[in-house]
Amino acid sequence: MRGGEGASRAPVLQLTNCRILRGRRLLREDLWVREGRILDPEKLFFEERLLADQRRDCGGCILAPGFIDVQINGGFGVDFSQATEDVGSGVALVAQRILSHGVTSFCPTLVTSPPEVYHKVLPQIPVKSGGPHGAGVLGVHLEGPFISREKRGAHPEAYLRSFEANAFHDVLATYGSLDNVRIVTLAPELGRSREVIRALTARGICVSLGHSVADLQVAEEAVQSGATFITHLFNAMLPFHHRDPGIVGLLTSDRLPPGRHIFYGMISDGIHTNPAALRIAHRAHPQEEPLGPSGGVPEPGCPHTPSSVPGGPYPPPPQSLPSLLSRHQDPVRQHSSDGRVHPAFPAGHRLQCGVSPGGCVAAPRPATGTGEAQGHPGLRG
């Protein structure tokens, strides 16, 4: 049944028998889409006077915005920090394989490396739209080398650097071009970090604090200079202390610029952090969005194998967020302990009208057995 328009009008697709994430709740609602944009069906009914042209039964699945993985070092045998001639293939492979884990966009992450590696690798990882072929590349996440020696974790000490001498020029000299860079993790206690943070944010690059021994005041100053993210909260930073909460204290700091949101990633594999710690972080500031890197630990075959990383052995991969999710009753609800759900990402995407979903995922109903998350890359906006 149509309104008065001709057959050239774009078809309206109605996804039925599904649960969608809206207003921080899972609702039993149909999702209406036309030309890759989510529609307000009430408006469609009363103003355009149209019904759906096609209907698709989603079998009770959850339709959620695809996960955005902002910290993933590789996977499936690929290590993004390895300077090969064909980094692009590795990125494409990972992009394709993470789709079934519900990730529809990601930031390939490079750990601390010598300048030659950055100069060779970065130009080979352009920003790329996702689709059925693979998750979209939002830009590279450069985790290091401007980080704390003490908190370097698994990063190679030899390649740590400082920008005390020439601030932003040191940054450019180290990385080469910043064209494909989306996030930089640095330690704000390093000299001239505030200048560097301002210069990076002026170029639209997200600055994240991590691998650092900064106290709360230094962290607050970094945020005032433009930092908006915390890399794997709790790990590779000073632990929370009641007289100086350190970087963790940013979650409840009252010295942040008004209206500024702090986002944080967490490695929620149950090994890097205790779930109780994650819940404390979430309850401290429920509006702030926690994100989980999907690649918790590198696989054998990557340079950072269990044998080469101090403190090993590590559990078999992928002890990652998506596979954790697949083992739980209600994958999306697992983001939050109090039963509320957050579409977990800082880019502001929501399943709201007028927005291109930018990749949506159908998460299956809880199955009786465990197994891999079987998402379907559903829509492409």
Next chain:
Amino acid sequence: MRLVILDNYDLASEWAAKYICNRIIQFKPGKDRYFTLGLPTGSTPLGCYKKLIEYHKNGFLSFKYVKTFNMDEYVGLPRQHPESYHSYMWNNFFKHIDIDPNNAHILDGNAADLQAECDAFEDKIKEAGGIDLFVGGIGPDGHIAFNEPGSSLVSRTRLKTLAMDTILANAKYFDGDLSKVPTMALTVGVGTVMDAREVMILITGAHKAFALYKAIEEGVNHMWTVSAFQQHPRTIFVCDEDATLELRVKTVKYFKGLMHVHNKLVDPLYSMKEGTEGDWSKILLE
């Protein structure tokens, strides 16, 4: 009139839904023969709408050849406001069924010329061939639609200012804040509803009991506008026990005694699916 008394809200809602369902199916609607239905809003008909949706989802009832005309809409409330009657009808009914959006008519409370909008609504009803079954409710002050006490019993679709009783009753939908409740509405007139070939009034709850008493046991009176239907040839009042609390025992006994006759109107329950005529409870339990 028929006064159909069921034990509770759920049974009353179900009876009403079955009646509507049977009327539509027995009418045999088709491409050149639409069934026209007048529809109410508010908390009373919610149970009835849920049942109709259930019948639709089970494949027994289609609204493809049904045209609907809602009774009223607030003035000045944006169409997408969660308390507008457009939103109510979309969320509680239209989005769950297969009605053609071009056949779902609701007054536009934001029209530039409100009286013209009302006149056009009357014309649309006329063009559709009049209303086959107008379903309505009753306010605590005995009003039908927004025909507040004092409304002419031969009134047509027009702009009305709401009475304080109505505003108080509606406050619960606006966070209890009286200042947020709309004070004006477009409404079909008493005369408009009287023109329908059949009228069904749903009345449930003790708070409606006095209004029901005034509507059917006292005279026709413009202070209790539902009383106008005493002069309509085919009116059914469907209510629950609580709504009868202010009626005379004699009245209630008489009509309860007629339930075996009333129930013939809903049993057998018809269905648009082939081979499923008869008692649906057997089918649904399978």
